[in-house]
Amino acid sequence: MENKHPASDNTKLTRREALKLAGVGGLGLILGATGMKSLLPSASTSEKAAATPVLADGIIPFYGKHQAGIITPMQDFICMGAFDLTTTSLDDVRKLFQSWTAAAARLTAGQTVDEESGSPHLPPADTGESAGLNPMRLTITFGLGSSFFDGRFGLAGKRPAALVDLPRFNSDEIRKEWSDGDIVVQVCANDPQVAFHALRNLARIARGKAVLHWVQEGFQRTGAADPSGSTPRNLMGFKDGTNNPQVSDPAVANEIVWVQPSDEPAWMAGGSYMVMRRIRMRIEVWDRSALDDQENTFGRHRDSGAPLGKTNEFDDLELDRKDANGNPVIPANSHVALAHMDGKVKILRRGYSYSSGLDARTGQLDAGLLFICFNRDPRKQFIPMQQKLASVDLLNEYITHVGSGLYACLPGASEGGYIGDTLF
Ligand SMILES: C=CC1=C(C)c2cc3[nH]c(cc4nc(cc5[nH]c(cc1n2)c(C)c5CCC(=O)O)C(CCC(=O)O)=C4C)c(C)c3C=C
Numbered sequence: 001m002e003n004k005h006p007a008s009d010n011t012k013l014t015r016r017e018a019l020k021l022a023g024v025g026g027l028g029l030i031l032g033a034t035g036m037k038s039l040l041p042s043a044s045t046s047e048k049a050a051a052t053p054v055l056a057d058g059i060i061p062f063y064g065k066h067q068a069g070i071i072t073p074m075q076d077f078i079c080m081g082a083f084d085l086t087t088t089s090l091d092d093v094r095k096l097f098q099s100w101t102a103a104a105a106r107l108t109a110g111q112t113v114d115e116e117s118g119s120p121h122l123p124p125a126d127t128g129e130s131a132g133l134n135p136m137r138l139t140i141t142f143g144l145g146s147s148f149f150d151g152r153f154g155l156a157g158k159r160p161a162a163l164v165d166l167p168r169f170n171s172d173e174i175r176k177e178w179s180d181g182d183i184v185v186q187v188c189a190n191d192p193q194v195a196f197h198a199l200r201n202l203a204r205i206a207r208g209k210a211v212l213h214w215v216q217e218g219f220q221r222t223g224a225a226d227p228s229g230s231t232p233r234n235l236m237g238f239k240d241g242t243n244n245p246q247v248s249d250p251a252v253a254n255e256i257v258w259v260q261p262s263d264e265p266a267w268m269a270g271g272s273y274m275v276m277r278r279i280r281m282r283i284e285v286w287d288r289s290a291l292d293d294q295e296n297t298f299g300r301h302r303d304s305g306a307p308l309g310k311t312n313e314f315d316d317l318e319l320d321r322k323d324a325n326g327n328p329v330i331p332a333n334s335h336v337a338l339a340h341m342d343g344k345v346k347i348l349r350r351g352y353s354y355s356s357g358l359d360a361r362t363g364q365l366d367a368g369l370l371f372i373c374f375n376r377d378p379r380k381q382f383i384p385m386q387q388k389l390a391s392v393d394l395l396n397e398y399i400t401h402v403g404s405g406l407y408a409c410l411p412g413a414s415e416g417g418y419i420g421d422t423l424f
């Protein structure tokens with residue numbers, strides 16, 4: 001995860017500015033042949049032909065070797081949902097993914113979900129709430145849960161060995177309503193309405209074939225609130241994401257995130273495994289604990305984000321450093337000391353804070369971390385790491401895992417193909 005927030009992501013051009021820039025041509029704006037109808041509110045036909053600008057900064061290409069939304073630098077908002085298939089026909093599943101692929105390509109390019117029929121007697125193709133909006137770096141990422149391979153579609157033999165049922169970890173209080181699902185769709189954007197619009201329209205397309213099982217939303221501080229793009233803070237007040245691997249380096253991404261052609265099965269090459277954990281924080285208890293307890297819990301200073309005993313956020317973690325009494329400066333059961341895994345096991349974290357009102361039973365805030373990570377093989381990465389954390393992490397006093405899912409995120413699709421075409 002990179003922590004730079006391009007300030008331009010939040011720059012919405014007015015129609016006049018967009019047309020002006022389009023006239024300049026070749027200076028950062030691309031004129032998309034497919035058009036950007038939803039970007040410009042009502043334009044005359046001649047204007048549309050002359051200027052259908054694509055805001056280079058607002059668009060993340062949908063097609064490619066890998067799905068977007070995995071090593072993509074994080075957007076400000078997430079709206080993700082899991083679907084359960086109601087059809088038992090593989091042909092229906094294929095058609096669903098073909099329709100979703102076409103819709104996702106349009107939406108991420110800032111277009112409506114489909115062409116309108118023009119008939120006032122039919123429901124509009126698009127629900128309309130993102131009309132005129134910049135796509136705001138929208139990405140849509142699809143994954144398959146283990147239940148997808150349960151035999152309904154004749155694909156049981158194709159289930160990846162890495163797509164295990166996650167074990168029950170110490171202190172888990174996992175609830176079905178926030179867990180699993182046949183298919184997961186992760187939607188991220190720098191605008192919550194753009195993200196919601198995409199998931200809602202994908203759910204509409206799925207009608208008769210799949211229904212939503214859960215929807216979870218998350219946020220971090222926006223690029224507008226922190227144009228410098230420093231590491232975002234979680235709801236416990238600590239910088240979260242500092243020591244994420246530098247996946248802009250392809251060698252690092254191939255090692256940690258992407259399933260390689262040499263890995264099994266072949267149809268997952270270029271894909272990745274996503275773990276989702278809804279982790280509730282006992283915020284009220286945390287807020288009553290002393291600053292030094294908080295810092296010992298994470299093993300980092302709250303203000304700077306530096307490892308305990310150091311000054312700067314990106315200073316090296318030196319876990320064997322001792323104080324004058326011979327005790328580790330960073331407690332051995334602190335979160336970072338454990339999650340570091342001796343530097344041998346790494347994951348790519350891409351989580352968001354969530355806030356879901358009040359728990360009516362306790363009168364406490366229902367808030368925490370929608371933890372999301374990507375890894376090449378969860379049996380070697382997430383699972384051993386979480387086993388270690390679940391057993392002794394000081395952070396466990398303040399958190400509970402209440403939702404869970406593991407999904408095989410398919411490789412990317414090329415134009416003319418569809419997400420899932422390597423499998424069905
Ligand atoms: C199994 C993986 C992890 C879970 C679950 C997890 C939960 C969790 N983490 C924080 C806050 C922080 N985590 C930090 C570092 C960090 N966390 C993980 C893994 C999981 N975290 C890793 C691999 C690392 C990096 C370790 C390293 O090598 O340095 C930090 C420190 C800053 C940073 O590097 O990001 C914070 C803060 C919370 C609040 C949480 C559950 C609610």
Ligand SMILES: [Fe+2]
Binds near residue numbers: 335339
């Ligand atoms: Fe962590």
